[in-house]
Amino acid sequence: MENNATPQNPNDVEMTLTLNLNDVNVVITGLRELPHRISDEVLRKVVTQAQSQAQAAQQNAQGGFQSPPPAFYSKQ
Secondary structure (H helix, E strand, O other): OOOOOOOOOHHHOOOOOOOOHHHHHHHHHHHHHOOHHHHHHHHHHHHHHHHHHHHHHHHHHOOOOOOOOOOOOOOO
């Protein structure tokens, strides 16, 4: 049987990257250098996912004890 599904747009394929906190901060810093209209959506995704993962990693390291996630680079 043939698969007649429409081919997925290569730009819509989700990717998983493995980066340490310093790498994530470099990515965030670079995205903040770009115009807001270009980088805002990706920047929000990176920060949201990084905060979530950092919080989960801290909870696992502390046996479930919840503490605030590490601070990500913030240019205020």
